[in-house]
Amino acid sequence: MTWRRPSLLVAGLLLAGTVTACGGGGQSASTAAFDPNNCQGGTLEILNQDDAGSHLDPARLYTSGGGNIPSLLFRTLTTRTRKAGADGAKVAPDLATDTGEPNADATVWTYHLRDGLKFEDGTPITSADVKYGIERGFAAELPGGAPYLHDWLVDAQNYPGPYKDPNGIAAIETPDAKTIVFHLNSPHGDFPYLATATQFAPVPKAKDTGADYEKHPISSGPYKIETYDKGKSMTLVRNTDWSRAVDPNRLACPDRIEATYGLDSAVINQRLSTGTGNDANAVTTDTSLGPSELAQLDNNPDLAKRVAKGGFPYTYYLAFDNTKAPFNDIKVREAFSYAVDRTSAVNAVGGSSLAYPATTFLPNNKTMGYQAFDYFPAGANGDPAKAKQLLAEAGFPNGLTITLAHRSDDSNQDGPAVATAVQDAFKKAGITVKLQSIDSDSYGTTVNNPATQPQVAVEGWGADWPSGGPFIIPIFDGRQYLAGGGNFNTAHFDDKAVNAKIDEINKITDPDQAAQQWGQLDSEIMKQAPVVPLYHTTQLRLYGKNVKNAFVSDWTGVYDLSQVSVK
Amino acid sequence: MTEARPGFRVFLGRFRTDRAAVFGAVVAGLLVLLALLAPVLTALEGQDISSFHNDLVDSARGGVPIGPLGGMSGQHWLGVEPQTGRDLFARVAQGAQISLLVAVSATVVQVFLGVVVGLAAGLGSKLLDTVLTRLADIAIAFPVIIFSLALLTIVPDSVPRPLLLAVVIGVLGWGGTARIARGQTLSLRTRDFVAAARLSGAGGFRVARREILPGLAAPVITYAALLLPTNVITEAALSFLGVGVRPPTSSWGQMLSTATTWFRSDVMYVLIPAFMVFLTVLSFTLMGEGVRVALDPRTTRLTRKAG
Numbered sequence: 001m002t003w004r005r006p007s008l009l010v011a012g013l014l015l016a017g018t019v020t021a022c023g024g025g026g027q028s029a030s031t032a033a034f035d036p037n038n039c040q041g042g043t044l045e046i047l048n049q050d051d052a053g054s055h056l057d058p059a060r061l062y063t064s065g066g067g068n069i070p071s072l073l074f075r076t077l078t079t080r081t082r083k084a085g086a087d088g089a090k091v092a093p094d095l096a097t098d099t100g101e102p103n104a105d106a107t108v109w110t111y112h113l114r115d116g117l118k119f120e121d122g123t124p125i126t127s128a129d130v131k132y133g134i135e136r137g138f139a140a141e142l143p144g145g146a147p148y149l150h151d152w153l154v155d156a157q158n159y160p161g162p163y164k165d166p167n168g169i170a171a172i173e174t175p176d177a178k179t180i181v182f183h184l185n186s187p188h189g190d191f192p193y194l195a196t197a198t199q200f201a202p203v204p205k206a207k208d209t210g211a212d213y214e215k216h217p218i219s220s221g222p223y224k225i226e227t228y229d230k231g232k233s234m235t236l237v238r239n240t241d242w243s244r245a246v247d248p249n250r251l252a253c254p255d256r257i258e259a260t261y262g263l264d265s266a267v268i269n270q271r272l273s274t275g276t277g278n279d280a281n282a283v284t285t286d287t288s289l290g291p292s293e294l295a296q297l298d299n300n301p302d303l304a305k306r307v308a309k310g311g312f313p314y315t316y317y318l319a320f321d322n323t324k325a326p327f328n329d330i331k332v333r334e335a336f337s338y339a340v341d342r343t344s345a346v347n348a349v350g351g352s353s354l355a356y357p358a359t360t361f362l363p364n365n366k367t368m369g370y371q372a373f374d375y376f377p378a379g380a381n382g383d384p385a386k387a388k389q390l391l392a393e394a395g396f397p398n399g400l401t402i403t404l405a406h407r408s409d410d411s412n413q414d415g416p417a418v419a420t421a422v423q424d425a426f427k428k429a430g431i432t433v434k435l436q437s438i439d440s441d442s443y444g445t446t447v448n449n450p451a452t453q454p455q456v457a458v459e460g461w462g463a464d465w466p467s468g469g470p471f472i473i474p475i476f477d478g479r480q481y482l483a484g485g486g487n488f489n490t491a492h493f494d495d496k497a498v499n500a501k502i503d504e505i506n507k508i509t510d511p512d513q514a515a516q517q518w519g520q521l522d523s524e525i526m527k528q529a530p531v532v533p534l535y536h537t538t539q540l541r542l543y544g545k546n547v548k549n550a551f552v553s554d555w556t557g558v559y560d561l562s563q564v565s566v567k
Numbered sequence: 568m569t570e571a572r573p574g575f576r577v578f579l580g581r582f583r584t585d586r587a588a589v590f591g592a593v594v595a596g597l598l599v600l601l602a603l604l605a606p607v608l609t610a611l612e613g614q615d616i617s618s619f620h621n622d623l624v625d626s627a628r629g630g631v632p633i634g635p636l637g638g639m640s641g642q643h644w645l646g647v648e649p650q651t652g653r654d655l656f657a658r659v660a661q662g663a664q665i666s667l668l669v670a671v672s673a674t675v676v677q678v679f680l681g682v683v684v685g686l687a688a689g690l691g692s693k694l695l696d697t698v699l700t701r702l703a704d705i706a707i708a709f710p711v712i713i714f715s716l717a718l719l720t721i722v723p724d725s726v727p728r729p730l731l732l733a734v735v736i737g738v739l740g741w742g743g744t745a746r747i748a749r750g751q752t753l754s755l756r757t758r759d760f761v762a763a764a765r766l767s768g769a770g771g772f773r774v775a776r777r778e779i780l781p782g783l784a785a786p787v788i789t790y791a792a793l794l795l796p797t798n799v800i801t802e803a804a805l806s807f808l809g810v811g812v813r814p815p816t817s818s819w820g821q822m823l824s825t826a827t828t829w830f831r832s833d834v835m836y837v838l839i840p841a842f843m844v845f846l847t848v849l850s851f852t853l854m855g856e857g858v859r860v861a862l863d864p865r866t867t868r869l870t871r872k873a874g
Contacts, residue, residue: 292833
């Protein structure tokens with residue numbers, strides 16, 4: 001299995017930040033009363049740093065919950081619930097009539113399509129279109145999507161895509177035009193979450209132009225593309241073959257959506273805060289307020305009202321190989337856990353408004369199954385005395401020297417700022433830290449390959465959907481250690497009891513019950529101090545003066561473009 | 568010896584009459600002192616460059632320093648850095664070290680390479696002259712910043728950054744010095760004393776070292792004095808662009824780079840490093856200009872007349 005981490009960047013691009021439960025859930029900041037039945041009209045402006053995806057092809061997008069902009073064009077079997085806070089972290093049926101009917105052990109999942117579904121050209125959407133869309137994701141010509149389907153579907157590992165093998169995948173059955181059945185090789189109670197990905201969007205075979213499909217993908221959602229200049233701009237207009245009658249999730253208030261890409265983050269925030277002309281109707285899906293911009297909110301209450309607080313659930317931590325000295329000694333790992341100063345680490349990435357200290361691996365998020373614990377209480381500023389004592393017990397009475405790798409820039413919140421904060425805190429505990437700066441482009445490949453993995457590294461992890469599974473499995477499942485690269489189990493953690501528990505939870509199809517179990521597992525794992533959690537991040541996003549209904553869900557952490565209104 | 572070269576005493580006398588130059592020299596001297604005594608001064612302040620002070624920044628407001636003027640106080644003479652609360656005076660003083668060390672070393676490299684190439688071009692064969700002159704033209708026309716950016720990006724982090732910066736800036740910036748050294752060499756080689764040395768059996772190397780080199784001193788020193796502030800700016804620019812010294816070491820350019828977004832909420836954080844770069848460039852330029860005027864009798868006369 002190759003699990004891929006959606007980088008913070010990708011996550012930011014496609015969905016954007018989130019409210020964690022600790023933040024008190026999503027907050028609706030619209031100024032006037034919002035009426036969903038009378039919200040249609042106007043033009044919504046999107047000001048973003050980057051295009052909605054490097055390729056606007058449902059097969060190539062790597063989204064969580066179907067993305068924000070992509071979800072306006074691509075309907076999927078299931079989708080995220082468009083509600084604020086924890087309710088928004090649940091799965092809702094989209095093209096399908098329910099979130100999926102599993103068999104007893106969650107290895108067979110059956111979906112039925114709604115009536116009246118149509119593409120933007122008026123042709124009806126069938127289960128064969130959904131199957132074809134999924135098969136396109138297997139084509140080597142269209143790389144970029146999440147790898148789960150390769151791993152989960154029976155005998156699909158080597159399927160070369162519909163261009164080379166038009167017979168398709170046998171594990172996906174379409175007994176009639178409205179029914180689609182998936183056969184999995186092992187139990188996956190999380191399958192409804194996976195079915196929110198854009199790979200589950202229908203693609204009409206007759207209109208498929210291969211790699212060129214991204215220039216004008218056929219819409220199944222409330223909008224269709226009028227103009228698209230990749231990386232620069234996109235204009236969306238209403239898809240007249242879509243209606244609220246066939247889609248209970250999307251409100252689709254604006255008549256027209258104009259997106260501008262390639263803007264600088266400071267420019268975006270400045271334009272949103274000033275809000276002159278069309279900028280009053282503007283939003284951003286990929287730009288948070290920076291630390292230096294927070295102070296302005298105090299002086300400007302009007303501006304402070306136009307901030308959506310949230311955060312795509314994410315955890316930053318110190319990773320080291322638990323099988324290598326000195327980290328094979330739990331006392332050393334505990335000493336590191338005590339030595340860390342989480343206040344200065346949080347400040348390094350923007351302070352308490354943009355991050356909160358982490359003592360658990362799961363973010364403070366109900367659907368993840370978060371359970372509060374702090375096994376090695378370092379307090380707000382670390383406990384260097386306790387750390388020194390543990391190091392002495394471990395045979396390092398004079399401290400030790402380690403190398404800490406970090407990304408060469410701070411844009412991903414794992415750069416020199418946090419590394420120097422850790423360095424300063426560790427100095428007090430007798431741990432001398434040498435910094436190793438690794439270029440942003442090669443950071444992931446260096447850190448996630450056991451052959452090149454640094455001694456200690458600042459790492460971050462966000463899950464592909466708001467469940468404990470994708471958060472814990474790639475990092476702590478011993479069978480996920482990949483010696484050849486693409487390895488996220490950088491702790492080289494391998495505990496038979498934990499592995500068995502993971503298999504057990506994967507069979508659970510009730511999300512609440514599974515969440516409770518994942519939280520319990522997190523607490524079991526972290527007793528062994530396999531990593532040192534540093535902080536979970538949150539984001540603050542501005543929106544224009546005229547924008548209404550800009551609530552934030554725990555899933556995406558950003559206001560939802562299918563819900564906002566500019567009327 | 569060139570008869571036009573004034574003695575050191577004459578030079579000093581002329582230099583002293585130039586108030587701007589004296590001001591420049593004094594400020595430059597103070598900056599050098601700041602750089603040399605950085606650890607002492609920081610210890611005197613009671614701070615160090617790397618300690619975080621969580622209690623001095625407002626975490627909820629993005630880590631903006633608590634208190635007016637970026638948190639200036641008796642303990643922190645220039646306030647503290649946003650987000651980290653690290654002492655700004657300590658970091659500015661270390662920045663002076665880096666800035667001057669890199670600029671001076673780069674200037675030394677530039678002058679050394681320039682003089683060697685200039686001498687070789689001026690005294691060597693016609694072919695050598697043509698080749699070296701063209702090389703110098705290329706070096707002058709070269710976009711130094713862009714090339715340094717490319718070069719510094721690919722060099723691994725294990726190479727000490729200040730040394731690397733000095734070498735890169737130095738190796739890319741010798742063209743001007745070479746041109747001046749060549750011109751002066753060409754005019755000197757036809758002089759009688761050079762011909763006399765040649766006739767008495769002196770070889771090319773000896774002529775270059777004993778007869779020509781002293782004559783190059785005045786124009787080259789003048790040029791070097793003006794190269795130095797340019798190198799300060801180049802180092803600041805490269806650090807600003809993120810290829811300079813690496814954290815936790817500080818440099819003014821790097822401070823400016825992180826400070827740019829803070830201009831609304833913590834203006835001192837921007838002004839301090841900006842002022843230091845400005846002061847350094849101004850003082851060294853004034854001093855260099857003074858040196859030039861004092862070493863060039865013609866300019867002196869013109870200046871006096873104009874005055």
